[in-house]
Amino acid sequence: MTEYIAIGDIHGMAERLTHLLARLPxxxxxxxxxxxxxxxxxxHAVIARLxxxxxxxxxxxxxxxxxxxxxxxxxxxxxxxxxxxENGGLETIESYHxxxxxxxxxxxxxxxxxxxxxxxxxxxGGLVPGQMPxxxxxxxxxxxxxxxxxxxxxxxxxVIHGHTPAPNHQPDIRPNRINIDTGAVYGGPLxxxxxxxxxxxxxx
Numbered sequence: 001m002t003e004y005i006a007i008g009d010i011h012g013m014a015e016r017l018t019h020l021l022a023r024l025p026x027x028x029x030x031x032x033x034x035x036x037x038x039x040x041x042x043x044h045a046v047i048a049r050l051x052x053x054x055x056x057x058x059x060x061x062x063x064x065x066x067x068x069x070x071x072x073x074x075x076x077x078x079x080x081x082x083x084x085x086e087n088g089g090l091e092t093i094e095s096y097h098x099x100x101x102x103x104x105x106x107x108x109x110x111x112x113x114x115x116x117x118x119x120x121x122x123x124x125g126g127l128v129p130g131q132m133p134x135x136x137x138x139x140x141x142x143x144x145x146x147x148x149x150x151x152x153x154x155x156x157x158x159v160i161h162g163h164t165p166a167p168n169h170q171p172d173i174r175p176n177r178i179n180i181d182t183g184a185v186y187g188g189p190l191x192x193x194x195x196x197x198x199x200x201x202x203x204x
Contacts, residue, residue, distance in 0.1 A: 001027060001028075002025050002027050002028035002194045002195070002197065003028055003029065003195055003196060004028055004029050004030075004031055004117070004120065004122075004194075004195040004196075005024055005025070005028045005029070005030050005031065005192050005193070005194055005195070006031045006032075006033060006122060006160045006180060006192065006193045006195065007020070007030060007031070007032050007033065007180075007190070007191075007192045007193075008033055008162045008180040008181045008182060008184070008190060008191045008192070008193075009033065009034070009035035009064065009162045009163065009165075009181045009184065009185070010032075010035065010036050010040070010046050010184065010190060011035055011036070011037070011038055011039045011040040011043075011066075011088070011184060011185035012036075012037060012038060012039060012040025012041055012042050012043040012046055012088075012091060012092070012095065012185065013040045013041070013042075013046070013184045013185055013190060014040075014041070014042040014043075014045035014046045014049065015042075016184055016189075016190045016203055016204075017046055017049060017190065018049070019190075019203040020190050020192055020201065020202075020203045021049075021053070023201050023203065024192060024201065025194070026057075028194065028195075029057075029058040029059065029060060030053070030057065030058065030059045030060070031059075031060045031062070031115055031122045031160070032050065032059065032060065032061050032062060033062050033064065033122060033123070033124050033160070033161065033162040033163075033180070033181075034061075034062045034063050034064025034065070034066070034067060034111065034124035034142070034162065034163075035064035035065070035066045035067070035124065035162065035163070035181075036050060036061075036064070036066075036067065037066055037067065037070060037088075037089075037092045038066040038069075038070075038084075038087060038088030038089055038091060038092050039087075039088035039091055039185045040088075040091065040184075040185045041091070041095075042095055043091065043092040043095045043096075044092075044095040044096050044104075045095070047104050047107060047108075048104075050107070051103070051104070051107055060112065060115045060122070061107070061110070061111045061112065062111060062112050062113070062114060062115060062122060062123065062124050063108075063111035063112065063113060063124060063142060064124040064125075064142055064162070064163065065124065065125060065142040065143050065163065066084075066087065066088065066089075067108050067111055068080075068139070068142050068143075069083055069084035069087065069089060070084060070089065070092065070100075070108060071108055071109060072084070073089065074100065074105060113133070113138045113141050113142075114133040114141055116133060116134075116157070117157075118157075119157055119158065119195075119196070120157055120158050120159075120160055120195065121133055121155060121157050121158070121159045121160070122159075122160045122161075123141050123159065123160075123161050124141060124142050124161065124162055124163050125140070125141055125142045125143050125144045125145065125148070125161065125162075125163040125164075126140075126141070126144045126145070126148030126149065126159065126161050126163065126177070127140075127141070127144070127148055127155060127159060128140050128144065128147065128148070129147060129148065129151040129153035130153060132155065142163075143163075145163070145164055148177075149164060149179075151176075152174075152175070152176060153176060154175075154176050155176065158176070158177065158178065159176060159177040159178070160177070160178050160180065160193060160195075161177060161178075161179055161180075161181075162179065162180055162181035163179075163181055164179065164181060165181050165182070165183035165186060165188070166179045166180075166181055166182055166183070169182045169183045169186075169187070169188030169189060170182060171191060171193070171200055178193060178198075180192070180193050180200075182202060188204070189202035189203055189204045190202065190203055
């Protein structure tokens, strides 16, 4: 029986999200790995759908680096704003007609840095080798790349993550981690991972 369904980086691909949700089993907690906004055509619709979905079934929403940039911008951080607009933030602002409503902002603010169970660690970007998520600076959880991706460190639990588009738009399966960012906004599929069976469902 499916306990968890992890879903990779959506990046404003609302239509693809709708098609993926229609193919998922009814049981299991949905764990979204972050990067709901930016770059794609309709971030507003993605957030609205996720907010509604939370009323329909158990959901965990993690924060990605793009949500981190958006929240920094909304808090008045000029450096975050510059970086956000360089990395797809303009598409998000335009989809909201230049005003993000309070309930959508509250949704972004409520996203979690990571989610840990007995068998899995769900995180957007990754982990610092040698550190558990509770020991790690939150920015690292959302932004880390090379030191995590190149590491064979065993965290004692399988790490499920996104953030870095996997090669050939296919899940990247390693002994210590599984990357399910299959590049939906770059022409790849949007991918979900069913656990514990480790079955993938992807839509293009």
